[in-house]
Amino acid sequence: MSGRNATHTIRSGTDWQDSEIMVSLFPEGAKQAAFEWQPAEYVEDGSTTGALWLDWVRVSDAGNGTVLIEDDFASCERAEMDRVFKPEFNWAPWDVEMARILETYHFNSFVLRTPGLGFGAGWAQHGSIPGSILGYGEDTPEYGVAFKAWYSEAEDHLREKGWLKKAFIYWFDEPEPHQYDFVMEGNLRMKAAAPDLQRMLTEQVAPELVGGPNLWCPVSYEFDQEAAGVRRSEGDRFWWYICTGPKAPYATLFIDHPGTELRVWLWQTWERRIEGILIWQTNYWTSNAAYPESLQNPYEDPMGWCHVMGDFVPPGARRPWGNGDGRFLYPPLKAAAGNPDSPVLDPPVGSIRMEMLRDGIEDYEYLVMLDRLIEERRASIPEVEWVAYRQLLDVPPSISESMTEFTWDPAPIEARREAVARAIVRLGAGA
Secondary structure, three states: OOOOOOOOOOOOOOOOOOOOOOOOOOOOOOOOOOOOOOOOOOOOOOOOOOOOOOOOOOOOOOOOHHHHHEEEEOOOOOOHHHHHOOOOOOOHHHHHHHHHHHHHHHHOOHHHHHHHHOOOOOOOOOOOOOEEEEOOOOOOOOHHHHHHHHHHHHHHHHHOOOOOOOOEEEEOOOHHHHHHHHHHHHHHHHHHHHOOOEEEEOOOOOHHOOOOEEOOOOOOOOOOOHHHHHHHHHOOOEEEEEEEEEEOOOOOOOOOOOOOHHHHHHHHHOOOOOOOEEEEEEEOOOOOOOOOOOOOOOOOOOOOOOOOOOOOOOOOOEEEEEOOOOOEEEEOHOOOOOOOOOOOOOOEEEEEHHHHHHHHHHHHHHHHHHHHHHOOOOHHHOOHHHHHHOOOOOOOOOOOOOOOEEEOOEEEEHHHHHHHHHHHHHHHHHO
């Protein structure tokens, strides 16, 4: 149960000291508790440091005196370590819920939350905080044993369930070059423990990262077709994304651009053999930085402002990301200004841009269907017809000539979609 942290501060010193802490506030229904020792007070950017030595720990039931945990931190042999640090998974309830979600909503991917990887401190301009498991840092044998045991077990289970290609690890977002070494270390650690898990990284292919991530997701204007071809030959996959960038003349998600851009983006996606797209947010309605004392009304202020990132954007500062950025759904009008007089149960309001994105995804799906049917019917299709069908899979210049030259008119898109749809019907009728 999150949000029930109980903090106890002990004044540090250079001598050993005994300390006894009583914890009595547990929420109703709580089944477990976690204890964490920190050698310095918490600050958001992780800048405080320190060193802490523990010689002996006992956790007892204050009501009856039963000793629950007692450890003098004596070292153990490797065989014992393998047993002690091997996780016990209760997959049954998770499997039931995952099966329901995948079968009901037909998701083709999901994020797998994983332990022990550390993170970038605050914003990308800061450093990186190393990972830990059960309080053991990356340089300890206990961490290595626990890390490998967790990841290999997760990989084996996902493979058994047939979900291995749907799961992906989204651990680090948009690293800066000075963080590449840290990101690479984490990816190589995952690769060694569970080589077939998908390790997604929102970054373009860089020599320093090759061999680490196996699912690349660069921002659209950073996608390099030649580099992608090399990585695909090694088994890597590609998605891409748009967010605060790129700006014009690229296809974007902003309100003050032609509505066709999001739809064209999916044709550009197909043309480059990219398998997935990422949109960072659909209901980013307010910014804590731009509106520290109130809620932003996205109908009156359409700008997606940068939100608070530690000391990167101080409260009250307004750094624009783009009109409509992160905002494809809008709050009900009755609740747009925040703090309505009574509960508002109306659904969110959709945008034209979301409908254009939907249409683009459907265009992409039509092309996938046609491609599959062409291959399935190859033996029964005359050569001339087969070539004509294959040509329908090409993206014509009338839709997109390049990343920065494309139609603002929906007519050529609709015409091509109809031609593809008719081909699907003709080939499907021959089944």
